[in-house]
Amino acid sequence: MSHDLFEAARTAMARAYAPYSRFPVGAALRTEDGRIFTGANVEVASYPEGWCAETTALGHYVMAGGGKIVEIAVLAERVAKCSPCGGCRQRLAEFCGPETKLYLCDSTGVTETVTMGDMLPYGFRADILK
Numbered sequence: 001m002s003h004d005l006f007e008a009a010r011t012a013m014a015r016a017y018a019p020y021s022r023f024p025v026g027a028a029l030r031t032e033d034g035r036i037f038t039g040a041n042v043e044v045a046s047y048p049e050g051w052c053a054e055t056t057a058l059g060h061y062v063m064a065g066g067g068k069i070v071e072i073a074v075l076a077e078r079v080a081k082c083s084p085c086g087g088c089r090q091r092l093a094e095f096c097g098p099e100t101k102l103y104l105c106d107s108t109g110v111t112e113t114v115t116m117g118d119m120l121p122y123g124f125r126a127d128i129l130k
């Protein structure tokens, strides 16, 4: 992973709004044409209404026109590896292939590299709706 994707995720994490969990998370996505979209988690006093860093990043990505996602970096301030939650795996998979790389990071860099296929094997897929 190039350092700019990691830096983008770390910068995003600094913008997290996580006053309830105190668990800031940052995410950055790169499309095949090199664009980077970032997000942080956003919490709400009515707890279930908050959302994840990956979801914020996907919103930015969709509003900028989308494209194929080839790399994703995620980090949380408090842990060495922040693995995307089940809902975010499904949301990310909507715009990724099984080969898309996912970098789990700490505040210094990548701690583990996996693929979306590793993260969501046997997921619900759009082709079933046809």
Ligand code: THU
Binding pocket: 018, 021, 023, 025, 040, 041, 042, 043, 050, 051, 052, 053, 054, 082, 083, 084, 085, 088
């Ligand atoms: N969180 C994320 O932003 N991404 C994940 O994949 C896992 C969890 C956030 C949601 C909540 O604001 C905080 O982490 C604690 O659950």
